[in-house]
Every structure is written in C-alpha cells, then in structure tokens.
Amino acid sequence: MSVVFRPRLQEVEAASHKKPPQDILDILPTPLKEIFIKTWDKETGIEEIRLRKKRPLIFRLAKGEVLFHDLVVSNELFENVLRIISKNSIYALESEFRNGFITIKGGHRVGFAGEAVIEKDMIKTQKNLASLNIRIARAVVGCGVEIIPHIIDISNKSLKHTLIVSPPRCGKTTLLRDLIRSISFGIAKYNLAPMQVGLVDERSEIAGCYQGIPQLDVGPRTDVLDRCPKDQGMIMLIRSMGPEVIATDELGSPKDVEAVRQVVNAGIKFLATVHGDSYEQLTKRPYLKDLIAMGIFQRYIFLNKFGAGTWVKDILSCQGESILKHKKT
C-alpha cells in the first residue's frame, strides 16, 4: 500500500483563496489596498505583506516574492497602517510592541521591528518602528486527513502522544490546527469520539484569538489559553478545564519538559510541534532528548516544504522507526 500525503482538500483551499480576506483589506490604506487586490493570487493568495520604511514594498506569495520598485514605503504610509491597526491608539500597543506582534481580527498576525527600549535588562517596548510584517492566516481545513489514522490508538479509542517536526514555514502549525479541529469534532470514520482539547497558544498562531475568540476553526470542544506561557498554561489547563488532549506549539524550553511529564502522567494525550529536521537531531537537543529517551512520544511526524514532493516526509514510532516504510515492505 502506498500512502500519498498531500493536502487533499485542495478545492476547499482554492475556495478560501478566491477573494482577498476582508479583515486584511480593512487595515490597508487606499493605495496599498488596490495593489493588494491586484496582486492577489486566486490560487494561493498572498502569504505576507512586508512594509519597511524607505524601502520597496514586498509581497510574499507561495511561488515567490513580488517586489515593487516604484513603491517605496513612505513614513506616512507606514504610520497610517500602524494607526489603523492600533485603532488610533498607539499607546495601547505597549505590550504588543514588547512581544513583537499583534493578532488582528481574522486571526492574522502583524509583526513589528524597530528600536527596542530597554529597562532593567528587559525589553520594555519598541519605538521608531521601521518594519511591519503582515502575515495572512489561512486554515487549510482537512489537510490532516491522511495523518489521522497514524496517530489514533485504535484499541483504546484514543490518541497517541504526537510530535510534529519540521523546519519553519513548512506548515507545522497548519497541520496541528487541523488535527486539533478533527479531534475536537470527533472522527466517525475511525470510531474516535469527540475529545475535549485544551490548547495553549502562546503566540496566538494556532487559534488566532482576537479578543479571546478563536478566529480560525479549532473545533467545538477546544478551550484556548491565549498568549499564555506554555509550561504554566498546560498545568493550568489540567486543573481548570479537564482536557482529554493538550496541544501546544514549539516545544523546547527546560520548563516545558516538566510540564509535558505532568500532562502525560495525568493521563492526558499530548500533541505538539517542534522545530527540527531529523530524529537524530532531536535526540541531541537538550531537554527534548530527555523526553524522547523517556519514550513519551508515540508518533513523530516529519514534514517537507509545501510543494516539495510529498508534504509528509516520514512518520516515526516511539523508537524512531519509520512506520511508513514498514508498510511499504
């Protein structure tokens, strides 16, 4: 049996790309708005808008970037975008400047870079901003369909502890979001009952919460702890929301390790992503290697870049053996 992994529901994706998202149009001043609509790719949309003061405007698309030589971002245009994003209230963004980003309506994220203001060795806020990165959120509903059978524990009618591994910009978070959504809905095909999911979304990337409400579909039984440090958040969720699954993004700090152990000890299933390339590399990473050595993760999913052959590179078992090649032989 050969397994081909591709985001299968391409028609869903295509439909969602037909029109530029209104929430993005709302924050763009007139000249920018027109260019945005003109450049919008009906198939893949636009991934990022890059505004850098006194430098040309750049759009990043799935196929590559579009640079506008004749459109140098003026101070006025830059400040205008900032003013609209902040709702005319720059003062209210102090903590967002400190964190480096804000999540706007629709779950899209705007990143900032400027001059850091340091107080007592800590970043207090940023001033003289010169770079804005508007990242357009997109949920690829159904992209995890092919992966689900590999992470289900059929005998226990439950989930396996799973780690999604890939370099940045490969769709880790997109996959995680879709898995969460499926688990939260329940999967009739595999006889998996809906589960309560607790999601710690430290960087507001998974659910894209705006004023506490998830802007991207994470399912009907998912409780989101937005902007919360992962280690504290996971333990807080165990106590407060009684989840059956806990999901989070970008594991890696020493405190996370202890929190993951507590999650697993509490009998809760664990789902997370981590930056990385190969199993060997993961086993050498500090902190993370302890978790791997304990055999906590039952499945590792490795991803390739979108468009580079199959999306899923490999799926490994607890011991680091490929279960895909296993099937082929």
Place this chain on the structure above:
Amino acid sequence: MIVKITGCILIIGACSYMGFFLGKQYNARFEQIRKLRSSLKMLETEISYSMNPLPEALLKVGSRIPGPVGTLYKYTAELLEKNVGLPMDQVWKAGLYKLSEESSLKKEELDVLDDFGLGLGGSDKEEQLKNFHLIQEHLRIIELNAESDRNKYERMYKTLGVLTGAALALVLI
C-alpha cells in the same frame, strides 16, 4: 387699557426671558468646562491604566458623562467604530463641531480642545499623559475665567432683562 396692560406684561416677560437666557449661558459654559475637565481625567485613566483603545475608551467616558460633553465622546466613538481608518484628529474635529453647536462653549476652549485632538492616540503612554496635563492646565485657567464671568454677568443679565423690559414698557405707555 387692558390692551396696554397685556402689552406691558408681554414686553417685560419677553425681556426678562432674554436676560435669563443670556445669563444662563454663562452658567452653562462654566458647568460644561467643568464637565470637560472631569471627562478628560476619566479618558486619561482609560488610556494610562486600562490601556483601552480609543473607540472603547471614548464610549466608556461618553456613557458616564451626561449632556453635550458626553455627546462629544459618544459621537467620536461611533465615528471611529463605523469608519475604520479615519484619522483621530479628523474624527475629533467633527466631534468638536457637533459640540460647538450643542453647547455653550466658546472658541477659546474649543481651540484648546482642537490642539489636544492632534496628539490624541498617536503616541506612547508618556506622550499621551503630557498632552493630558497640558490641556488640563489650559482648561483650568479657562474655567477660572468662566467662573468669574458667570459671577459677574449672570445676575447682571438677569436684572438687566427685567429692567429693560420695565423701561421699555414705561416709554411705550
């Protein structure tokens, strides 16, 4: 004779009303400036402690302040909510125009408010606080003058109204 008496009463009544009306303006202006000062203090708290963005902050203040001063806040909040992307100083100007029509405020304080609107929202917290201190200082002086104006002219206009009415009536008789 009856016609003359009715005429006199009407003239005295009308003139007294005019006097009372003009006198009341001085009191209303003083009261409105006071309300402006306290509402700006509220807005300052909304900005520096609660860190609420302007549409919400303005609406909150507006719902707690009655009269034309409250309308300034409610109106600007509504404009901001409806027109995403409109600059604050323009919205504030529109609000002030409405305020000038509905209130007894004079150009002096409206100009101060106009200057204040240029800096509203467009900078970090420290700069915002400076802007608030500045306008409070200006309005405090204006309020003192308005109070002494009220003390001086309110009664004067009222008595003047009655007396003018009486004088007119006498002359016409």
